[in-house]
Amino acid sequence: MTRRNLLYAQSGGVTAVINATAAAAIETARRHPQAIGAIYGARHGILGALAEDLVDTAALDDAALQALALTPGGAFGSCRFDLDPPADNPAQYERLFAVLAAHDIGYFLYNGGNGSMDTVAKISAAARDRGYPLVAIGVPKTVDNDIEGSDCSPGFGSAAKYAATGMLEAGMDLASMSTRKGRVFVLEVMGRNAGWLAAATALAARGQEDAPPHIILLPEVPFDDEAFLARVQQVVERLGYCTVTVSEGIRRADGSLVMEQDHDAKGHVQLGGAGQCVARLIHARLGYKHHWAIPDYLQRAAGHLVSATDLAHARAVGAAAVEYAVAGRDAVMPAIVRESDEPYRWTVEPVDVRAIANLERLVPPHFIREDGLHVTGAALRYLRPLVEGEVVRPWRGGLPDYPAPGLPAVPRRLPPQP
Amino acid sequence: MTRRNLLYAQSGGVTAVINATAAAAIETARRHPQAIGAIYGARHGILGALAEDLVDTAALDDAALQALALTPGGAFGSCRFDLDPPADNPAQYERLFAVLAAHDIGYFLYNGGNGSMDTVAKISAAARDRGYPLVAIGVPKTVDNDIEGSDCSPGFGSAAKYAATGMLEAGMDLASMSTRKGRVFVLEVMGRNAGWLAAATALAARGQEDAPPHIILLPEVPFDDEAFLARVQQVVERLGYCTVTVSEGIRRADGSLVMEQDHDAKGHVQLGGAGQCVARLIHARLGYKHHWAIPDYLQRAAGHLVSATDLAHARAVGAAAVEYAVAGRDAVMPAIVRESDEPYRWTVEPVDVRAIANLERLVPPHFIREDGLHVTGAALRYLRPLVEGEVVRPWRGGLPDYPAPGLPAVPRRLPPQP
Numbered sequence: 001m002t003r004r005n006l007l008y009a010q011s012g013g014v015t016a017v018i019n020a021t022a023a024a025a026i027e028t029a030r031r032h033p034q035a036i037g038a039i040y041g042a043r044h045g046i047l048g049a050l051a052e053d054l055v056d057t058a059a060l061d062d063a064a065l066q067a068l069a070l071t072p073g074g075a076f077g078s079c080r081f082d083l084d085p086p087a088d089n090p091a092q093y094e095r096l097f098a099v100l101a102a103h104d105i106g107y108f109l110y111n112g113g114n115g116s117m118d119t120v121a122k123i124s125a126a127a128r129d130r131g132y133p134l135v136a137i138g139v140p141k142t143v144d145n146d147i148e149g150s151d152c153s154p155g156f157g158s159a160a161k162y163a164a165t166g167m168l169e170a171g172m173d174l175a176s177m178s179t180r181k182g183r184v185f186v187l188e189v190m191g192r193n194a195g196w197l198a199a200a201t202a203l204a205a206r207g208q209e210d211a212p213p214h215i216i217l218l219p220e221v222p223f224d225d226e227a228f229l230a231r232v233q234q235v236v237e238r239l240g241y242c243t244v245t246v247s248e249g250i251r252r253a254d255g256s257l258v259m260e261q262d263h264d265a266k267g268h269v270q271l272g273g274a275g276q277c278v279a280r281l282i283h284a285r286l287g288y289k290h291h292w293a294i295p296d297y298l299q300r301a302a303g304h305l306v307s308a309t310d311l312a313h314a315r316a317v318g319a320a321a322v323e324y325a326v327a328g329r330d331a332v333m334p335a336i337v338r339e340s341d342e343p344y345r346w347t348v349e350p351v352d353v354r355a356i357a358n359l360e361r362l363v364p365p366h367f368i369r370e371d372g373l374h375v376t377g378a379a380l381r382y383l384r385p386l387v388e389g390e391v392v393r394p395w396r397g398g399l400p401d402y403p404a405p406g407l408p409a410v411p412r413r414l415p416p417q418p
Numbered sequence: 419m420t421r422r423n424l425l426y427a428q429s430g431g432v433t434a435v436i437n438a439t440a441a442a443a444i445e446t447a448r449r450h451p452q453a454i455g456a457i458y459g460a461r462h463g464i465l466g467a468l469a470e471d472l473v474d475t476a477a478l479d480d481a482a483l484q485a486l487a488l489t490p491g492g493a494f495g496s497c498r499f500d501l502d503p504p505a506d507n508p509a510q511y512e513r514l515f516a517v518l519a520a521h522d523i524g525y526f527l528y529n530g531g532n533g534s535m536d537t538v539a540k541i542s543a544a545a546r547d548r549g550y551p552l553v554a555i556g557v558p559k560t561v562d563n564d565i566e567g568s569d570c571s572p573g574f575g576s577a578a579k580y581a582a583t584g585m586l587e588a589g590m591d592l593a594s595m596s597t598r599k600g601r602v603f604v605l606e607v608m609g610r611n612a613g614w615l616a617a618a619t620a621l622a623a624r625g626q627e628d629a630p631p632h633i634i635l636l637p638e639v640p641f642d643d644e645a646f647l648a649r650v651q652q653v654v655e656r657l658g659y660c661t662v663t664v665s666e667g668i669r670r671a672d673g674s675l676v677m678e679q680d681h682d683a684k685g686h687v688q689l690g691g692a693g694q695c696v697a698r699l700i701h702a703r704l705g706y707k708h709h710w711a712i713p714d715y716l717q718r719a720a721g722h723l724v725s726a727t728d729l730a731h732a733r734a735v736g737a738a739a740v741e742y743a744v745a746g747r748d749a750v751m752p753a754i755v756r757e758s759d760e761p762y763r764w765t766v767e768p769v770d771v772r773a774i775a776n777l778e779r780l781v782p783p784h785f786i787r788e789d790g791l792h793v794t795g796a797a798l799r800y801l802r803p804l805v806e807g808e809v810v811r812p813w814r815g816g817l818p819d820y821p822a823p824g825l826p827a828v829p830r831r832l833p834p835q836p
Contacts, residue, residue: 169719298711298713390813
C-alpha cells in the first residue's frame with residue numbers, strides 16, 4: 001500500500017461541533033499509518049488548498065485533540081467559496097492539483113454542507129480526468145440540517161438545543177413580565193430556506209399546548225399576515241402573552257422576504273431581520289409590547305451547550321470519512337441513518353456525493369401542522385433525540401476553556417498562487 | 419413574639435437567579451416559626467399585593483425549593499409599576515394596607531432594582547404613618563448591576579457570564595469565517611444607562627490584546643462615529659475581522675440614542691437596536707460584511723449558564739433579608755460587600771433603602787480605558803469573580819428541567835380592588 005498524505009478542510013458556516021469531526025478524523029487517520037502519512041489541514045477550506053496555505057496536525061497530542069473536539073467555530077478556518085466549473089477555469093484546477101501533488105495528498109476530506117458536496121464531486125471528477133490518484137470524501141456539517149441523504153446534519157443538534165433552550169428560558173422570562181397588557185417575544189433563528197432550527201424550538205413546549213413557542217414560522221410556509229396576527233391575538237387573549245419563533249428566511253406568497261418589508265407605526269419602510277419585522281408588525285397592528293432576539297452566531301457557536309448526540313454524530317462522520325478514504329471509496333459522504341426514534345439508534349452509511357450535491361432538504365409537509373403555524377408530533381419525534389445529552393466540558397475563569405490548537409504552517413513548495 | 423405572615427414579591431426585569439433569592443427567603447423564613455407564620459408571594463409584584471392576588475408557598479417541599487432556585491424568570495411574576503407618592507393617591511395605600519392587614523402581613527420583602535427600593539421606602543414610611551406594624555425589606559436583583567450601595571447585584575453575574583461566553587464563542591465563529599474581506603460582528607447587550615454587561619464581555623479576551631471583544635461601547639461614554647470607525651478599521655486591517663460589544667443605551671454627545679439614528683447604504687433613516695445601527699454604520703462607511711446579535715431576554719434568562727458566584731449572592735440576599743425582617747430592621751436592603759478580589763471574599767451587610775432608592779450605579783471612570791472604547795484592568799479585576807463557577811443542574815430531554823412550582827392562590831378576604 002502506498003502511503004499518501006491526507007488533507008482536511010472546513011467549508012461554509014461553522015458549527016459548535018465541526019472541530020469534533022476534525023478531531024475524530026485526525027485520530028482515525030493516525031490509526032492507519034500504513035495508508036496515511038502526514039495529516040494536514042487547509043486554512044479556510046478550498047481557498048487554503050489553492051493558496052497552499054496548509055497546516056500540520058502532527059503537534060496535536062491526545063489532550064489537544066480532546067480540547068479541539070469541544071471547541072466551537074472552525075479551528076482550521078472556513079470559507080464561502082465554490083470552485084468554478086472545470087471548463088470555465090482550468091487554471092484553478094491546475095493550481096489545486098499542483099498543490100495536492102506538491103504535498104502528495106492522496107486523501108481529501110471536505111467538511112461542509114450542500115455546496116461542499118458539489119466541490120467534492122468536482123474535485124473527484126477532475127482527479128479522475130487527469131489521472132491524479134485521489135480519494136475525495138465529503139463530510140457533513142451544517143446547523144441548517146438541510147443536507148440530503150442524511151437523517152440529520154452534524155451541527156444541527158447543538159444549534160437546535162441552543163434555540164430550544166433559548167425559547168424555553170426567554171418564554172419563562174416573558175411569562176413573568178406579562179401583566180395586563182399583551183406582550184410578545186419573537187426569536188429569530190437561522191434558516192434561509194429550511195426551517196429545521198425554528199421547528200426545533202417546539203421542543204421547548206415539552207408537549208404542553210400553551211407553552212412556548214406558541215407559533216413557529218417556517219420558510220417552507222408562505223407568510224400570511226392576517227392568519228398570523230389572528231393567531232397571535234388569540235394566544236395573547238388566552239395567556240396574556242405570545243412567543244413566536246421565526247426562521248430568518250420566511251417569505252410571503254409572492255416570494256418576497258418578510259425581512260425586506262417592515263411596518264413601523266408611522267408607516268416608514270424598515271429594513272431588518274425577519275424577527276424584528278414580525279415583532280414590529282405585531283406591535284403596529286395589535287399594539288402589544290414587543291421584544292425580539294436574534295442570536296445570530298451565538299446559536300451556531302454555543303460550545304457551552306453542545307448536544308451529546310450531535311457530538312457523537314460529528315465524531316462518527318469524521319471517523320467514517322477516514323475509513324472510507326482508506327478503503328478507496330471516492331466521492332462519498334458518511335450519512336447518519338436513523339434506525340429507531342426511541343430508543344434512539346443510528347448508524348453511518350456512505351452516500352454518493354454526486355446524488356446529493358447542491359440539494360436542500362426542507363422540513364417535509366408531514367412535519368408541519370395543517371395551519372402552517374407550528375409543527376406536528378412526527379416532527380417532535382424526529383427532533384427529540386437530536387438535542388439529547390449534555391457534555392461535561394472544561395471551564396476556566398467562569399467561561400468555557402477553548403485553548404487554541406497548535407497548527408504550524410506546512411512549508412510551501414510552490415510559487416505563490418498566480 | 420407575635421407571629422406574623424410574610425409577603426415576598428418580585429419586581430422589574432427578572433433574572434436567571436431571582437428565584438434562588440425567593441427559595442432562600444422561603445427556606446430561611448421556615449427556620450423562624452416563632453416569628454413567621456405563612457409565607458406568601460404576591461403575583462406580579464406590588465400589583466398582586468394591590469389586587470390581593472397572593473399565592474402560598476407552603477406546598478413547596480425541599481425538592482421543589484431546590485428546583486425553584488435553579489429556575490430562571492420570576493416564578494411569582496414580576497411587574498413594572500411604581501406606587502404613586504402617598505399624597506397623590508391615598509386610596510392606593512389604603513388598599514395596599516387593607517390587603518396586608520387582611521392577611522396579617524408583618525414582613526414585606528420586595529425583590530427588585532432601584533425603583534423597587536423606592537417602593538420599599540414608600541411602604542415603610544406609609545406603614546409608620548398609619549401605625550401599621552410592618553418590616554419592609556428591599557432585596558436586590560438586576561442584570562444591569564446598577565444598584566447603589568452593593569458591590570454587585572444578584573442576577574448580573576449570570577447575565578455577564580452569558581454575555582462573555584457569547585462574545586467568546588461568536589468571536590471564534592467570526593475568526594473562522596474571516597478570509598480576505600473584513601468582517602465585523604456586533605453583540606448588543608442590555609444596559610440603557612449602565613454599561614456593566616457590555617464591560618463584562620471583556621472577560622472573553624482573557625487578557626489577550628487581539629482577542630474579542632476588540633471594542634466595547636458603553637452608555638457612559640458618548641459615541642463618536644469617527645473615533646469608533648477608525649478603531650474598527652485599524653482592527654480589521656490587523657486581524658481581518660473585528661468584534662464589538664454595544665450597550666443598548668449608547669448615546670451621542672448630543673444625548674440622542676444611537677439606536678434612533680441609523681444609516682443604511684441608501685441613506686434611509688432606520689429604526690433599530692443600537693447593535694444593528696452600529697453594524698450598519700460600519701457596513702455603510704467601511705464596506706465590511708456585518709453580523710449582529712441581540713440576545714435580548716436570552717441573556718437574562720439563561721438558567722443553563724448561571725454563575726455559581728451569582729447564585730450564591732442571590733441566595734445570600736434572600737436569606738439575609740429574612741434575618742433582617744425577623745430582627746425588625748425596617749427599610750434596609752442586604753448588600754454584597756466585597757472583601758477581596760482574589761481570592762474572592764464577600765459578605766452581606768444591610769444598607770438603608772432610602773439612601774439608595776432610584777439611584778443608578780454607573781461604570782466608574784477608572785474602569786473605562788482612556789480612549790473610551792474598552793475597559794481597564796481594574797474593571798477586569800472587579801468583574802472576574804462575578805462570573806466564576808458553574809452550577810450542575812438537572813436536564814430533561816436535552817433541555818434544562820424547569821418544573822413549574824406549585825403555588826396555590828391564597829383565598830381572598832376582601833372585595834375586588836376598586
